Amino acid sequence: MKKVSIPKGTRDYSPAAMARRRYIFDTVEEIFRMFGYQPIETPAMESLDTLLGKYGEEGDKLLFKILNSGNFLDGIESAQISKKDPSGLSAKICEKGLRYDLTVPFARYVVQHRNEISFPFKRYQIQPVWRADRPQKGRYREFYQCDVDIIGSRSLLNELELIEIVDLVFDRLGIGITVKINNRKILAGIAEILGERKRLTDITTAIDKLDKIGADGVNRELSEKGVPEAAIQRLQPIIYLSGRPKEKLDTLAKVLSGSEAGIEGVGEMVRLFDYLESREMKAEIELDLTLARGLNYYTGAIIEVLAREVNIGSICGGGRYDDLTGIFGMENVSGVGVSFGADRIYDVLDHLDLYPEEVTTGTRLMFVNFGHAEEKYILGILPEFRDAGIASEIYHDSVKLKKQMIYANQKGIPFVALVGENELKGKVLTLRDMESGEQKEMSVEEAIDLILSGYVE
Amino acid sequence: MKKVSIPKGTRDYSPAAMARRRYIFDTVEEIFRMFGYQPIETPAMESLDTLLGKYGEEGDKLLFKILNSGNFLDGIESAQISKKDPSGLSAKICEKGLRYDLTVPFARYVVQHRNEISFPFKRYQIQPVWRADRPQKGRYREFYQCDVDIIGSRSLLNELELIEIVDLVFDRLGIGITVKINNRKILAGIAEILGERKRLTDITTAIDKLDKIGADGVNRELSEKGVPEAAIQRLQPIIYLSGRPKEKLDTLAKVLSGSEAGIEGVGEMVRLFDYLESREMKAEIELDLTLARGLNYYTGAIIEVLAREVNIGSICGGGRYDDLTGIFGMENVSGVGVSFGADRIYDVLDHLDLYPEEVTTGTRLMFVNFGHAEEKYILGILPEFRDAGIASEIYHDSVKLKKQMIYANQKGIPFVALVGENELKGKVLTLRDMESGEQKEMSVEEAIDLILSGYVE
Numbered sequence: 001m002k003k004v005s006i007p008k009g010t011r012d013y014s015p016a017a018m019a020r021r022r023y024i025f026d027t028v029e030e031i032f033r034m035f036g037y038q039p040i041e042t043p044a045m046e047s048l049d050t051l052l053g054k055y056g057e058e059g060d061k062l063l064f065k066i067l068n069s070g071n072f073l074d075g076i077e078s079a080q081i082s083k084k085d086p087s088g089l090s091a092k093i094c095e096k097g098l099r100y101d102l103t104v105p106f107a108r109y110v111v112q113h114r115n116e117i118s119f120p121f122k123r124y125q126i127q128p129v130w131r132a133d134r135p136q137k138g139r140y141r142e143f144y145q146c147d148v149d150i151i152g153s154r155s156l157l158n159e160l161e162l163i164e165i166v167d168l169v170f171d172r173l174g175i176g177i178t179v180k181i182n183n184r185k186i187l188a189g190i191a192e193i194l195g196e197r198k199r200l201t202d203i204t205t206a207i208d209k210l211d212k213i214g215a216d217g218v219n220r221e222l223s224e225k226g227v228p229e230a231a232i233q234r235l236q237p238i239i240y241l242s243g244r245p246k247e248k249l250d251t252l253a254k255v256l257s258g259s260e261a262g263i264e265g266v267g268e269m270v271r272l273f274d275y276l277e278s279r280e281m282k283a284e285i286e287l288d289l290t291l292a293r294g295l296n297y298y299t300g301a302i303i304e305v306l307a308r309e310v311n312i313g314s315i316c317g318g319g320r321y322d323d324l325t326g327i328f329g330m331e332n333v334s335g336v337g338v339s340f341g342a343d344r345i346y347d348v349l350d351h352l353d354l355y356p357e358e359v360t361t362g363t364r365l366m367f368v369n370f371g372h373a374e375e376k377y378i379l380g381i382l383p384e385f386r387d388a389g390i391a392s393e394i395y396h397d398s399v400k401l402k403k404q405m406i407y408a409n410q411k412g413i414p415f416v417a418l419v420g421e422n423e424l425k426g427k428v429l430t431l432r433d434m435e436s437g438e439q440k441e442m443s444v445e446e447a448i449d450l451i452l453s454g455y456v457e
Numbered sequence: 458m459k460k461v462s463i464p465k466g467t468r469d470y471s472p473a474a475m476a477r478r479r480y481i482f483d484t485v486e487e488i489f490r491m492f493g494y495q496p497i498e499t500p501a502m503e504s505l506d507t508l509l510g511k512y513g514e515e516g517d518k519l520l521f522k523i524l525n526s527g528n529f530l531d532g533i534e535s536a537q538i539s540k541k542d543p544s545g546l547s548a549k550i551c552e553k554g555l556r557y558d559l560t561v562p563f564a565r566y567v568v569q570h571r572n573e574i575s576f577p578f579k580r581y582q583i584q585p586v587w588r589a590d591r592p593q594k595g596r597y598r599e600f601y602q603c604d605v606d607i608i609g610s611r612s613l614l615n616e617l618e619l620i621e622i623v624d625l626v627f628d629r630l631g632i633g634i635t636v637k638i639n640n641r642k643i644l645a646g647i648a649e650i651l652g653e654r655k656r657l658t659d660i661t662t663a664i665d666k667l668d669k670i671g672a673d674g675v676n677r678e679l680s681e682k683g684v685p686e687a688a689i690q691r692l693q694p695i696i697y698l699s700g701r702p703k704e705k706l707d708t709l710a711k712v713l714s715g716s717e718a719g720i721e722g723v724g725e726m727v728r729l730f731d732y733l734e735s736r737e738m739k740a741e742i743e744l745d746l747t748l749a750r751g752l753n754y755y756t757g758a759i760i761e762v763l764a765r766e767v768n769i770g771s772i773c774g775g776g777r778y779d780d781l782t783g784i785f786g787m788e789n790v791s792g793v794g795v796s797f798g799a800d801r802i803y804d805v806l807d808h809l810d811l812y813p814e815e816v817t818t819g820t821r822l823m824f825v826n827f828g829h830a831e832e833k834y835i836l837g838i839l840p841e842f843r844d845a846g847i848a849s850e851i852y853h854d855s856v857k858l859k860k861q862m863i864y865a866n867q868k869g870i871p872f873v874a875l876v877g878e879n880e881l882k883g884k885v886l887t888l889r890d891m892e893s894g895e896q897k898e899m900s901v902e903e904a905i906d907l908i909l910s911g912y913v914e
Contacts, residue, residue: 004569004785007502007553012566014573015495015580022496034843036820036850036868038472039479043599044501044555044585045464045521064502067522067551069589073543081538086530094524096464098501109469112461116471118867120853123472128501132526142500155853157832278833328461363493375614376735386491393493396577396612410575411493 009133009141015362020355024173024345025126025146031168032148035161037122042105044128045096052097054104054327056296062131065094098130102147102339103297103324110151111328119152119333126342138312140343149337151324156268158336159301159320160275166305166316166338167281173345174354176308177315178284182291183269184298184319186252189262190238190289193255194231202227203235204292211290238289245273245287252289268300284308297321303338307348315344365415365451366408367394367429368401374419381429381444388448408434415451466590466598472819477812481630481802482583482603488625489605492618494579499562501585502553509554511561511784513753519588521598522551555587559604559796560754560781567608568785576609576790583799595769597800606794608781613725615793616758616777617732623762623773623795624738630802631811633765634772637745640726641755641776643709644746646719647695650712651688659684660692661749668747695746702730702744709746725757741765754778760795764805772801822872822908823865824851824886825858831876838886838901845905865891872908 006012013021029039045066052060072093073081081089099105102125110117126146135141148165150158163179170177187207191200202225206218213221215236222232238255241248249270256262269287276285283305293302300320307315318338325333349355365385367378378394385392395404408416418430423441431447432439442450463469470478486496502523509517529550530538538546556562559582567574583603592598605622607615620636627634644664648657659682663675670678672693679689695712698705706727713719726744733742740762750759757777764772775795782790806812822842824835835851842849852861865873875887880898888904889896899907 004507004565005504006500006507006565006569007504010500010502012500012570013496013498014570015497018496018498033819034846034848036823036848038819039470039475040472041470041475043463043467043469044587045467045599047462047464050461062526064526065524066555067524067547069519069521071543072547073540076540078540081540083530083533083535083538086528090524090529098523108461108463112463113469113471118864120864122850130501142502150853153853157851157853160836161853275836279836362490362495366493379617379732379736389491391491391493393579394614396607396610396614396618407575407577 007141009135009139011140011142019362020346020349021144021342023355024342024349027172028146028148028169028340029124029126031165031172032124035122035165037124037148037150040106040109040123040125041127042099042102042109042125044099044130046099046105046108048091048095048097050108050328051100051104055100059100062133063100064098064130064132065090066096066098068093068095099127100131101129102127102145103149103337104327106147106149106151107324108328110333111325111330114330120150120158121152122148122150124148138343138347144342146340146342147318147337148340149335151335151337152333154334156272156275156301159272159303160279162318162336162338163276163283163285163303164279164281166303167283169340170305170316171282173349175315175345175348175352176282178286178306178308180286180288180291180304180306181269181272182288182302183265183300184302185261185265185268185300186256186289187265187292189256189259189265190235192259192261194227194234196227196231199225199227201296207290208292241289245269245285248287248289249273265300272301293317293319297324299323301336310348310351312344312348312351314341315348316340363391363393363411363413365390365392365417365447366404366411366413367392367417367419368404369395369398370418370420371398374421374424377424378419384444385448385451388452390448390451417447464598466592466596468597468599476819477803477806478601478799480812481799481806484629485603485605485626485797486581486583488622488629489581492579492622494581494605494607497563497566497580497582498584499556499559499566499582501556501587503556503562503565505548505552505554507565507785508557508561512557516557519590520557521555521587521589522547523553523555525550525552556584557588558586559584559602560606560794561784563604563606563608564781565785567790568782568787571787577607577615578609579605579607581605595800595804601799603797603799604775604794605797606792608792608794609790611791613729613732613758616729616760617736619775619793619795620733620740620742620760621736621738623760624740626797627762627773628739630806632772632802632805632809633739635741635743635763635765637743637748637761637763638726638729639745639748639759640722640757641749641759642718642722642725642757643713644722644749646713646716646722647692649716649718651684651691653684653688656682656684658753664747665749698746702726702742705744705746706730722757729758750774750776754781756780758793762795767805767808769801769805769808771798772805773797820848820850820868820870822847822849822874822904823861823868823870824849824874824876825861826852826855827875827877828855831878831881834881835876841901842905842908845909847905847908874904 051063076092128142128144130142133139187204188200191197191203206221210218219232249266253266291304298319299322302319304314305316316338320336322334324335382392414434416432416434423429428441428443430439430441508520533549585599585601587599590596644661645657648654648660663678667675676689706723710723748761755776756779759776761771762773773795777793779791781792826832839849871891873889873891880886885898885900886904887896887898
């Protein structure tokens with residue numbers, strides 16, 4: 001047999017995995033909908049014009065590009081088709097690329113459909129994205145994102161709402177979480193006070209690594225990036241700030257009193273924590289000044305969610321962006337959103353064994369096939385079971401009983417019905433509970449009641 | 458503002474379109490599950506090795522190829538990078554392509570996972586596919602397929618079951634249909650009797666066009682393909698065969714008595730129509746000998762579904778294949794499947810105005826935002842509405858009432874709640890039915906009951 005395989009970093013989803021993924025997606029969707037968010041979908045392919053330059057130089061390299069169809073070399077001068085300039089050539093032979101995330105396509109969607117949308121626009125989007133990253137454990141080249149955003153409103157109620165959604169989703173899934181919150185304006189204020197305003201990205205990127213590389217590592221990185229030693233020293237007490245959110249914010253208000261952005265950021269956080277304290281939530285919520293998040297487009301609140309019992313990194317994150325549609329020329333549309341990491345959530349649920357049992361079942365009743373006469377009778381009663389919401393099938397070949405039972409077992413079917421000559425005469429069936437091994441003769445109606453109640457007495 | 462757009466032949470799905478598509482997918486999925494079918498998903502990208510040569514020469518040209526990442530020209534000799542041989546070059550710079558249909562990835566899946574699967578394997582798969590076809594009305598470069606197959610059983614009960622599923626799906630959607638059935642073995646028998654055994658594909662492809670190009674066109678095409686005039690003449694009475702299925706099959710049994718394949722095909726159809734006559738179905742079911750279907754891998758029954766009231770071509774189709782996994786070296790695994798054309802079904806439902814009204818609703822209740830004190834109270838009672846299954850939101854900015862009402866109107870929200878100073882004191886709310894304009898003061902519990910019942914009295 002030929003060896004068949006799929007591209008590295010991609011996966012097939014079996015029925016069991018599908019049921020578990022479905023459980024996650026259904027849970028988040030149900031909650032998104034209850035808060036008035038509506039789904040959209042965008043094409044897998046976007047123009048490279050739309051994608052390039054939005055994810056930094058590194059991101060551009062990770063885009064999957066699609067070869068133009070037809071004769072893709074048509075109209076290109078021979079001199080340009082050279083080994084020496086692959087990126088120049090790829091720009092000529094590829095016009096489209098695969099979606100790298102859901103945020104840029106969403107921004108493009110909002111700009112393109114701005115006249116049909118009533119703002120504030122509350123949307124969610126659950127679709128795969130593709131990145132030509134080196135595959136490794138937990139990192140795939142195709143994976144699902146699950147984004148929820150509200151765009152066209154500066155109200156902090158949006159931030160509050162998204163945190164409530166996060167809280168509800170993980171509560172419903174049974175995952176204990178810590179929500180870390182920070183604000184880019186506070187980070188900007190810190191940079192400003194340090195006299196390093198233009199180096200905000202360097203500073204936040206370095207601070208973001210505190211957990212991974214420690215304070216020494218952060219300091220070394222800042223130093224390598226050219227931040228003066230004096231400024232790095234002034235940064236230390238802020239990184240190690242402690243206490244309750246309100247206390248931290250009081251201290252920060254004083255330290256950042258010379259920075260307009262800083263004052264604004266602290267003000268936003270004071271109001272957000274005010275809101276948060278008035279709500280009952282299961283999550284632990286922290287103000288974490290070392291939280292920076294890599295993406296450049298965040299401008300206000302940023303949040304990141306960690307599973308308390310599983311050390312797997314961020315399972316959800318997001319923030320406020322003021323300029324997202326600005327990249328496509330539509331200014332002044334502020335938005336805020338979070339993205340749920342479906343793959344990591346899947347792993348956390350797996351690890352903690354939190355999937356409800358019924359998630360993995362398919363068919364609930366299988367009729368054994370003893371031959372043509374029985375078959376016809378069974379075909380006539382099957383719709384009654386299906387109409388009652390019981391997924392049912394008849395084994396399609398009248399082969400040996402053992403083979404049919406093996407099939408039922410492997411498929412995890414909990415009930416098997418036997419209709420032989422005797423049952424056929426009496427218009428009854430023998431229902432077997434595959435777990436207990438109990439079996440009993442009964443009518444169709446009795447069988448339906450029993451299966452819906454879950455067991456044969 | 459910059460002009461933004463998506464690649465031609467692709468589409469964005471707005472919330473309204475999403476709700477309608479969801480209605481279609483939910484309907485088919487619900488029925489697939491009731492018959493014991495389970496979902497799988499495969500990656501968007503497959504190795505070109507897997508895809509090439511499976512869809513004919515024309516299909517190969519319509520594959521979207523993905524440029525290798527990194528320096529894709531690395532290791533290629535300069536002499537090979539030439540304008541003169543684009544397909545030779547593309548084979549060197551692209552290893553992957555986008556899924557062209559769901560059938561070949563399914564075959565690849567079955568071969569790759571054969572040791573985990575319990576056969577017969579009943580699976581469904583609802584995912585987009587991509588084809589570099591010239592876009593035109595009703596033909597897209599990205600579109601969804603919705604396939605249901607059973608593999609690993611030769612029983613005709615499978616064919617029957619799929620036709621029952623087709624019947625149920627379209628009955629539930631409210632679309633009247635005609636199911637046309639034929640059998641490739643009968644077609645092979647005809648070709649054999651005509652002495653044109655090797656030209657089966659030419660003959661069936663030509664016969665398949667009877668509806669479009671008429672009998673003269675079919676005859677001309679057969680002639681152009683080199684089928685001798687005498688053979689074409691012998692074909693005429695068979696194309697125009699009439700009567701009820703059983704009568705047609707009786708005649709065919711005589712005409713094809715010299716062909717083993719023909720006899721087998723007629724036998725299968727006799728048994729299938731026997732089964733079909735014992736079942737109650739809404740669909741009109743016809744034996745149509747001109748039905749051939751383009752795909753080469755069908756070997757037994759073939760079916761095609763037409764909407765009786767909308768002339769839009771096939772909205773569903775499929776058939777029996779004996780050799781599908783054979784292309785990957787796994788022999789003797791017979792299967793049968795049908796594919797639902799989601800886009801055309803969408804258009805038919807639209808055209809006949811068959812979408813249930815509730816399909817298009819999102820948020821059902823919006824609270825007007827009058828300011829901070831009211832906001833806090835509303836945030837406290839919102840969870841009660843959501844827990845009762847009522848999608849609810851508060852407008853996040855306390856702007857002018859008119860602006861908030863316009864938002865509710867545009868979003869099609871049926872109920873708006875007003876909580877001002879008075880309501881706040883009395884812990885009540887004023888609920889407004891946006892359609893009738895009626896409004897009334899009431900408690901949270903009363904509001905929940907009213908909204909669930911659908912109107913303000």
